[in-house]
Amino acid sequence: MKKLFIYYSLTGSGDAVADYLRDKGYDIRKVISKHKYPKNFGLLMFSGGFRAGINIKDKLIDFNNDISNYDEIVIGSPIWFDRVSPPINTVLEELDLSGKKVSFIFYSGGGEANKASEKVKDIGDIIILKEPKKYKDELKKLEVFMEKKCSCKKTCKCGCQEGKKCTCKDCKCGCHEGKKCKCGK
């Protein structure tokens, strides 16, 4: 099964996630915005926040939207103004995700991403990491998120695996305590 992590990063959190996923066998595609974001922190917050707030889709440099060789697509975005970043708005518009196993990794300052999650919740599972460049423990959450997936394509938090019975109550895939996972395994 071929897996691709496609992501944007301005200050390094996304790159830390990419390094982690590369080691797990993911191909990596980083998108580059044509928009020149200011280096000055205040100006960056203003212009980045504004552009994310009005859902701008940044033009991208040499964007390759061919994902036909991949079964699983993981999309990574920093959270700007509680939203998906403008380069990833473009990615979401340009990729044909139908038939793919899709999930999202958001990285944010506070570990929250309400509006971004609302935007993509019907497309795939979501995990939100708090500054993974700074807090390496955040990457451990990824291990659980990425590796305990049922083949029903939803995240199984309980860790039930193919052929085994679920032993907890909070499995998002719909399997319940004492019952066989609905993914049919």
Ligand SMILES: Cc1cc2nc3c(=O)[nH]c(=O)nc-3n(C[C@H](O)[C@H](O)[C@H](O)COP(=O)(O)O)c2cc1C
């Ligand atoms: C323009 C801008 C807006 C941001 N808005 C938020 C926000 O609304 N909530 C939050 O928790 N973090 C916010 N952050 C922090 C980033 O989401 C966080 O630092 C993230 O890890 C950056 O990812 P990157 O290093 O891959 O670019 C913002 C950062 C920038 C530059």
